[in-house]
Amino acid sequence: MSRALQPFEELVELDAEAVRSWCARSLDALGREREEIDAINVYPVADGDTGTNLYLTAEAAHQAVEAVFAAAAPGPDTAETVRAMAHGALLGARGNSGTILSQLLRGMAGVLADGCDGDHLARALGEAASAARRAVAHPVEGTILTVASAAAGACTAGGGLVEVARNAHEGARTALAATSGQLEVLERAGVVDAGGRGLVTVLGALLETVTGQTPPPVPEARIKPVPPEDCPTEDGPAYEVIYLLEAGDEAVERLRSRLDALGESLVVVGGDGLWNVHVHVDDAGAAVEAGVEAGRPHRIRITHFAADSAAASARGERAQRAVVAVVPGEGLAGLCAEAGATTVRTLPGEQPAGDELLDAIRRAHAREVVLLPNDTDLRQTAAAVAERARAEGIRVALIPTRAAVQGIAALAVHEPDRRFDEDVVAMTAAAGATRYAELAVAERQSFTSAGVCQAGDILGLIEGDVAVIGTDLAETARTVLDRMLSAGGELVTLVVADDTPPDLAPDLEAHVRRGYLAVDTTTYHAGAGAPPLLIGVE
Numbered sequence: 350m351s352r353a354l355q356p357f358e359e360l361v362e363l364d365a366e367a368v369r370s371w372c373a374r375s376l377d378a379l380g381r382e383r384e385e386i387d388a389i390n391v392y393p394v395a396d397g398d399t400g401t402n403l404y405l406t407a408e409a410a411h412q413a414v415e416a417v418f419a420a421a422a423p424g425p426d427t428a429e430t431v432r433a434m435a436h437g438a439l440l441g442a443r444g445n446s447g448t449i450l451s452q453l454l455r456g457m458a459g460v461l462a463d464g465c466d467g468d469h470l471a472r473a474l475g476e477a478a479s480a481a482r483r484a485v486a487h488p489v490e491g492t493i494l495t496v497a498s499a500a501a502g503a504c505t506a507g508g509g510l511v512e513v514a515r516n517a518h519e520g521a522r523t524a525l526a527a528t529s530g531q532l533e534v535l536e537r538a539g540v541v542d543a544g545g546r547g548l549v550t551v552l553g554a555l556l557e558t559v560t561g562q563t564p565p566p567v568p569e570a571r572i573k574p575v576p577p578e579d580c581p582t583e584d585g586p587a588y589e590v591i592y593l594l595e596a597g598d599e600a601v602e603r604l605r606s607r608l609d610a611l612g613e614s615l616v617v618v619g620g621d622g623l624w625n626v627h628v629h630v631d632d633a634g635a636a637v638e639a640g641v642e643a644g645r646p647h648r649i650r651i652t653h654f655a656a657d658s659a660a661a662s663a664r665g666e667r668a669q670r671a672v673v674a675v676v677p678g679e680g681l682a683g684l685c686a687e688a689g690a691t692t693v694r695t696l697p698g699e700q701p702a703g704d705e706l707l708d709a710i711r712r713a714h715a716r717e718v719v720l721l722p723n724d725t726d727l728r729q730t731a732a733a734v735a736e737r738a739r740a741e742g743i744r745v746a747l748i749p750t751r752a753a754v755q756g757i758a759a760l761a762v763h764e765p766d767r768r769f770d771e772d773v774v775a776m777t778a779a780a781g782a783t784r785y786a787e788l789a790v791a792e793r794q795s796f797t798s799a800g801v802c803q804a805g806d807i808l809g810l811i812e813g814d815v816a817v818i819g820t821d822l823a824e825t826a827r828t829v830l831d832r833m834l835s836a837g838g839e840l841v842t843l844v845v846a847d848d849t850p851p852d853l854a855p856d857l858e859a860h861v862r863r864g865y866l867a868v869d870t871t872t873y874h875a876g877a878g879a880p881p882l883l884i885g886v887e
Contacts, residue, residue, distance in 0.1 A: 369430060391534055398443075442627075448484075525546060677880065723755065791806040829884060843870065
């Protein structure tokens with residue numbers, strides 16, 4: 350067994366191995382307590398995933414630290430290790446609490462990189478609490494921010510490492526117990542704050558690292574709730590939007606103002622050109638568009654807060670069924686999220702990793718999940734992810750959709766109230782009955798199944814193969830449509846990107862009306878980052 354999970358004698362200073370051990374212990378402890386933390390998650394949204402989000406954030410930090418140990422011989426120094434921990438957490442931050450945890454670790458790393466004795470730890474905790482508050486647009490007491498401030502406030506300058514770690518943990522435990530009386534929604538539900546509960550776990554792992562002893566138990570997470578008849582109902586934004594953003598400081602300040610006006614629970618963490626953005630909004634497309642204007646957003650995740658899922662999560666339960674869909678463009682992500690799907694958005698030339706798909710399945714927080722990869726090249730990755738999710742007790746059905754229009758067709762017939770197998774069969778049939786095509790611009794001269802194309806040519810791909818090579822987008826699109834409709838069809842679906850000429854969709858709709866009287870058309874806007882045109886024929 351590695352030292353990372355073994356108790357050892359009390360430390361007077363954190364070295365690289367101790368930081369590594371802290372990361373491993375935090376991950377291990379959050380793994381044990383994930384379901385309990387999920388079950389008490391009612392603020393800011395009762396979506397029952399705070400424990401999971403904190404676990405995934407800690408997992409990203411742990412993996413980053415392990416990577417620098419694997420790459421460095423004989424090993425990284427302490428400064429490199431704490432920076433890796435913070436950077437990994439930033440890249441992998443999930444949800445509101447996970448994003449705040451990443452900023453706490455970033456704030457600590459800035460101080461610990463200069464020294465890791467008790468005095469530095471005390472100052473690091475203070476900087477962490479301040480940095481986290483600065484990252485939150487509207488700080489609320491009774492949350493993880495309160496617990497972080499209490500942990501920092503319990504530490505005095507000049508103390509030894511063990512004393513500071515013990516005082517921080519005790520201060521956090523005491524503050525956590527009081528959160529239920531500070532925030533009305535916690536009192537009504539009869540719980541302490543879930544994010545604060547996770548932070549106490551992380552600080553407990555730190556205490557165990559420096560003392561080698563099991564930390565004191567966390568206070569009871571549940572208290573006597575307020576009777577249901579005294580609980581007013583509340584409505585909040587429909588979507589959670591998260592993305593990494595490459596942008597400068599000035600652009601991020603403008604982004605903060607715009608997102609603050611769009612929604613709530615805004616947290617923007619990071620620095621040095623890389624940021625993690627988290628916000629709850631009703632207009633998911635506008636939140637992503639704001640990121641596009643500020644810089645380069647990627648790893649975009651949009652989650653729909655379904656009312657029934659929220660209610661189930663508030664009771665500590667999983668929702669019965671969810672759909673996870675991979676889509677190009679924020680417009681399609683918003684469309685699928687509106688239909689109740691948890692989405693993973695792709696960028697041109699990029700594909701989501703298996704861990705990102707698994708994260709989306711976990712975020713869906715359901716017993717049964719229908720997975721729509723919407724890309725032929727993702728089928729093997731999706732199949733492997735489905736097996737990993739099944740090993741966690743989630744029933745997953747993979748529908749091998751090969752294009753976004755097939756995923757849209759499957760979502761259109763999705764009915765969560767019918768039996769799982771029946772729902773999967775209906776969705777699979779709808780996807781399989783949808784033939785698909787895509788228009789793209791050739792990047793270079795190459796040989797295709799339709800002949801030689803030149804850079805800048807318009808390529809019409811039907812079922813993944815180049816069928817038409819043209820020089821005009823509209824003319825090529827009409828040719829592709831005619832070839833597809835020659836085999837019959839009742840409905841044409843057009844999906845256009847932001848940079849597609851605005852008259853293309855109306856032109857194609859008119860073309861279908863003139864030549865195919867019994868065929869209907871519908872048009873969706875994919876937004877930025879999607880191919881110029883996607884076509885589906887059912």
